[in-house]
Amino acid sequence: MTAAPPAPESAGSGRSAVTTALRDPWLVVGVALLALAALASGAARELPWQLPLARWVDDVDQWIIINRGDHPLWQHVLEPISDGVALIVAELDAWLGLLGWPGVLLVVGVLAWRVAHLRVAAVAVAALAGLGLLGVWDEGMRTLAQMLTAVGLSLALGVPIGILAGRRPAVAAAIRPVLDTMQIIPAYVYLLPLLVLFRIGDPAGILATVIYATPPVVRLTTLGIQRVPEPALEAGRSLGASGRQLLSSVELPHALRSIRVGINQTIMMALAMVVIASLIGATGLGLEVLRGLQTLDVGRATGAGIGIVLIAVLLDRVTWSAFPRRTVPRRLGPAGSALLVAATIPVGLALGATPVATEVPLVGALDLATRIDVAVDAIVEPLRPVTRAVSDALTVGVLRPLLAAVLALPWWVIAAAVAGLAWRVVSPRFALFAVVATGLVALLGLWDDAMNTFVQVAIAAVLTLALALPLGLAAALSDRVERPLRPILDTMQTLPAFCYLIPVVALFGVGRIPGIIATIVYAMPPAVRLTSSGIRGVAPEVVEAARSQGVTTWQLLRTVQLPLARPTILLGVNQTTMMVLASIVIAGLVGAGGLGGDSVFALQQGEVGLGVEVGAAIVLLGIVLDRLTQSLGAASDERTRAQLRTG
């Protein structure tokens, strides 16, 4: 990050050399730093004053605790929302309970068959049966009820907003920055305000999930509606279609593919929240994973984790196939299907009332949870020396020295370095923002934790890219690499971050290193994909023209493919960095410390003030990292062009 200032080109005249030097922010910042260091060499590193944000927030929290009982905001808005959500979940859970496992299998199977087709129904039934066999049926049903509620609310909220934004550019422009910001905020940060407003429990967890999971469906619905071809709209209007008719006959059908992707992403994000939401009192599989991770009970975490993935597969497959690619004529119309599904419910209930329904068969006989424990031990134990060596090497060789170096510097040196970089690659205005943001983190008294997180992010991001870029390159250049890799990456990309924590914790225990390793695995797929698709996406006629001139493979890569794929690859760098940040923060669950650790502590202890401070620090760090990595690409692009121009 701290690149040396570029040596000024052999200066023509003394005066112009001086003015160029003055214009170079690196030089200015460097000189300022030296001056400051000289001034402050004696001064204390600690700030004389700290921002008492936590105290203010705690005061607000106290006020809320005392007044929520009779304040109209709670009486008329928040309590009803919370009660409503709680009611929906409770009802769903109760119905699932009444159906029992035979009833649920039957009803879900028939439903999946009718909205999708038989193969999907088979997958759905198998996923549910898996929950039973893993011995997590009850928790699974609870999570299913929560997910149905959260996803349902997200879609009920997100699709209309998306349609509105797609039709009105002003609305789209207004929500864009909100969505952009939401995308870089790690999931933890949403939890705290909800905890304050709703207290601990399922509703807070579900509402946090709704907020976290809504942006993708809004974004993709907007996109889908915006991309409806003008001729199609014109044709509709010329036939006298009303606004609503236009929507249902032209806009929605065209946007359906995009909306489907949005719904899918929303479901995946909701499932990613399951574990995190359990920190503020959501029960079910998420809580099981959390307990398992925190007590190093890998068998328990694995069973529940697989359960979450099974629910993900169930929801994913059914919703994905529920949208017909082309309308296939069916013997049974939608009304008939609805009737059929409705008719299976009493049958299911009757099945649920039978004595078989109280016990899931085979669970005792198979006892998957114990088997997983045994299997994990069998794999982990022999690998122990290797994992320990890796872990020690990373800790002693990289993490500790780097962290020590960063912490040895006073905060303002780092603030100045960040500001200089921000000035150079983004803008002077953003440099100011960076200084304020860095200063705020210091003022909040979170400097050491923030640096801890930052160093982990830097290490994980560098390692991720060091692994992903060559792999992406190999996948771009060789179909033999690409073909087996693609399904693996597809699957990996749909798994939420905690899925990677479970095996890594089994192998490496808890701490910062497992956090970094799980993060690398989690963040690699998009970087590999973007690199590969960037290179493969280079216009074929340009590649052909180069080949016709007799380039070697390496020359083609160096002179054509890499330069033209650079924007896509740099987008991958940006995305990777943001995923790394999100995942490193989540690794606070397994003792990775830093801001993530603080978040977990604050949430579990109900330390609202601390939680808000930490949330603010994470958001500031996220914005700075996001803008820097985004603009790094743009800046370097500008620079090469400029160099070419002068060269």
Next chain:
Amino acid sequence: MSSAQIASQVSASAEQTALDCRGLWKVFGPRADRVVADPELRALPKDALRERTGTVVAVRDVSFRVHHGEIFVVMGLSGSGKSTLVRCLPRLIEPTAGAIELAGHDVLAAGPAELRDVRRRVCSMVFQHFGLLPNRRVRDNVAYGLEIQGVDRRTRYARADEVIELVELTDFATAYPDQLSGGMKQRVGLARALANDPQVLLLDEPFSALDPLIRADMQDEVLRLQRELGKTMVFITHDLREALRLGDRVAVMRDGELVQVGTAAELLSSPADDYVRDFTRDVPRALVLTAGDLARPAGDGGQAAGAEAIGDDVLLREVLGHFAHDDRALRVVDDRGATLGWVDRATALSAVAGEPAP
């Protein structure tokens, strides 16, 4: 045919032949080579073959020769296999069967290094959609071929500037491709191909994306290059007028096969089949055929030795102008004044009508 045989043929004909393509096949799809090897499948028409085997024949048993300094035009309807054919020549597409000799190189037998060498020094391509590198300036685009050959910067820029001047883009040498018009981009494409100083230029519909006026300009450019630099060209087009204007010889392609190869006059006066006839029907013959194309040897001695002389490159339009007020036959002479033959009024009129001469 063994490579030794080929080699001997090459040395014998290398004097005049720049490109020799024999029995070339390109079949797309699974197990394509089986189609060429099997006499029964080989004989099937395109659609039947696709039905039977799932393969698509793009080039079918094509043979032709191009002489040094000749412009050889290949034309045909969309999908007739022109692009595939021309891409097979430097093996941008791997041919399924056949033999290709480019300036003494047996292209299909060449290893990777020799093939690169052929692409770098022997032939260059110009593409319909330009294929310019958007991240490089005009000069760096033109110098690209030399750069990958490892030529140092000063030498390759000097060479690039020469060809840029040749295509009259000197003022735009430091512009980026997206700052140029379509015609200018294609001139860059041409300059890039010329920078390597290849013996053979392969041009795949280079002017299809250009408007008619610029296209006429560019065609003049091509003719000038041939005249001044003596380049051999294989020029693909689907525009018959362009073909007749540029081509020393024109090959007509249909469903992957060459149905006729000949000069403009041959195509117009004696089309091989209805496909070619359809192609040539709407061509204004008066603007394409020249006195040289119409000249016939003296017949019954009716033509007086003192008949008016006319250059062999004079267009039929002017010949008709002459017959409007004088029905005596004309004597056609070449640029050295030697008599090539005579044109009479009946021949001129039936040529305009597109009928065989009486």
